Amino acid sequence: MKSKLLGAAVFVLATLMLNPVWAQETPTVDRTATGGAQTLEDILRRQEQLKIDESFRSENLGNPANAAPISGQLGTLGGRSDADIWRSIRYNRIDPTVQSPGPANTVMIQDGGITWYKLREGPVITYGGSALSGIILLLVVFYFVRGRIMIDGGPAGTTIERFKAIERFGHWLLAGSFIALGITGLITLMGRSFLIPVIGLDAFSTLATGSKWLHNNIAWAFMLGLVMTFVMWVAHNIPDKLDWQWLKAGGGIFTNNHPSAKKFNAGQKIVFWTVMVLGFSVSLSGLSLLFPFQLPMFADTFGVINSVLGTSLPTDLAPHEEMQYANIWHSIVAFVMMVAIIAHIYIGSVGMEGAFDAMGNGQVDLEWARQHHDLWVAEVESKQDKGGSS
Amino acid sequence: MKVMISAFVAALVIASLAPVVLNQFGWSSADQTSSESVRLD
Numbered sequence: 129m130k131s132k133l134l135g136a137a138v139f140v141l142a143t144l145m146l147n148p149v150w151a152q153e154t155p156t157v158d159r160t161a162t163g164g165a166q167t168l169e170d171i172l173r174r175q176e177q178l179k180i181d182e183s184f185r186s187e188n189l190g191n192p193a194n195a196a197p198i199s200g201q202l203g204t205l206g207g208r209s210d211a212d213i214w215r216s217i218r219y220n221r222i223d224p225t226v227q228s229p230g231p232a233n234t235v236m237i238q239d240g241g242i243t244w245y246k247l248r249e250g251p252v253i254t255y256g257g258s259a260l261s262g263i264i265l266l267l268v269v270f271y272f273v274r275g276r277i278m279i280d281g282g283p284a285g286t287t288i289e290r291f292k293a294i295e296r297f298g299h300w301l302l303a304g305s306f307i308a309l310g311i312t313g314l315i316t317l318m319g320r321s322f323l324i325p326v327i328g329l330d331a332f333s334t335l336a337t338g339s340k341w342l343h344n345n346i347a348w349a350f351m352l353g354l355v356m357t358f359v360m361w362v363a364h365n366i367p368d369k370l371d372w373q374w375l376k377a378g379g380g381i382f383t384n385n386h387p388s389a390k391k392f393n394a395g396q397k398i399v400f401w402t403v404m405v406l407g408f409s410v411s412l413s414g415l416s417l418l419f420p421f422q423l424p425m426f427a428d429t430f431g432v433i434n435s436v437l438g439t440s441l442p443t444d445l446a447p448h449e450e451m452q453y454a455n456i457w458h459s460i461v462a463f464v465m466m467v468a469i470i471a472h473i474y475i476g477s478v479g480m481e482g483a484f485d486a487m488g489n490g491q492v493d494l495e496w497a498r499q500h501h502d503l504w505v506a507e508v509e510s511k512q513d514k515g516g517s518s
Numbered sequence: 519m520k521v522m523i524s525a526f527v528a529a530l531v532i533a534s535l536a537p538v539v540l541n542q543f544g545w546s547s548a549d550q551t552s553s554e555s556v557r558l559d
Contacts, residue, residue, distance in 0.1 A: 228551070228552065230550070230551055293521050296521040296522065296525075297521050297524065297525045297528075298525075299525075300521065300522045300525030300526065301525040301528055301529055303525075304522075304525055304526040304529045305529045308529070342533060344536075344537075345532075345533035345534070345536040345537055346529055346530070346532070346533040348532050348533070348536045349528065349529035349532040349533060352532065353525075353529075419545070419550075422550075487522070488519060488522070489519065490521075
C-alpha cells in the first residue's frame, strides 16, 4: 500500500508539474446577475481555456422532492426540469438503465478524454522521449569521458560462479520481456506521431496490431520474472551501512579505488528496488488496462492520499477516468524504468569489462569479482573452504 | 547464453499461452462485454 501511495503522490506531483492548467486557482464568480447561471466571465475563461468552477452547473441538478403532483403539468419530470436532467447526463450524475453489461456502459458523457489525450500526446511523449534521448546521450558522453571500466591489472584467468542458472533465467525472463514491452509500448505511444509519416498507414497498422498483441501477452512473463527475481534476490538487497560507504565513494566509477561490496553493491540495490517498486506499480496499472474497467484503483488511492495528506483529489471517478489515470501512470512509470534500465544495460555490457559474464554464462573473472564484490568473494571462498575441510 | 535464449523462448511461450488460458477462464473481451446469446463466435 505504501508503494501505491507513494506512486500516486508522485503521479499527482508530476501531473501538476506537467499540466499547469490543472494547478490553476479558479476565481469565485458572482452569478447573482444571472440567477446562478453562466456568466460572461465563465464564457470568456472557457474561451481562453482557463479552469472554471463548474459546480454552479454540476451541482444544479434539480430536486425530485419538489415533484409536482402527477396530475400537474410537470408531473412526468418530477421536480426536475429538462435542463436539470441534461446537466445530470453531462456530469454523469444519473444512473441509467442499459441493456449491454459492463461498468462503463452507464456513462453517457465523460469529458476527461480530451485532457488525457492532450497529456498523452503532449508532455508524456515530449518529456518521456527527451528522458530516453537524454540518458542515451549522457551515457555516450560518459563512455568517451570515462572510457570502459577495466579490470585493474587485467583478468586473473580463473573464474567464480556469480549467478546460478535459475537466477540468470529469472533475470533474462524479466529483461527480455521488459525490452519487448518497452519497444512495443513506445510503438503504441509514439507510432502515430513518428512511424506513420515514415512507413505509412498500412504498415503501421500491422506493426501496431502485432505490438499490441505482444505487449498485452508478454506482460505475464514480465510479472513472473519480477516475482522470481524478487524472491531470489531480496535477501541480498536489504540496504546496510556498507551501501553508504559505497555511495560516498561513488562506487569507484570516477576513481580507481573499489569500495567494498557484498553480492550486490549499493548501485545494484538501487536498480533492484527501482525495478521492484516501479515494476510492481507498472504491473498494477497494466493489469488495470489489460482488464478494462474491472480493476479500478485510482479512486481508492486518491481517497487514501486525501485522508493522509488532507488533499482533495477526486475520488468519484468514472470508469473511463480510471483507465485514463492508469494509462498515464503506466506511461510515466515505464519511462522512468526505461531510463534506469538503459543505464543498467550500459554498465552491464559495454561500460564495464567482465560485467556481462555474470549474466552471460554465470562465471566471472576472479579478479573482477574481488575488485567489485570483495566481501562476496570472501564469503564464497570461506564456504568452499569449510566444504572442502569437512 | 543458453539460459538467456531459453528465457527469451519461455517469454514467448508464456505470451502465446496467455490469451488461450484467459479465454478458457472467460476473460476474453467478448465474454466480458456481451452475453452468449448475442455473440457471433
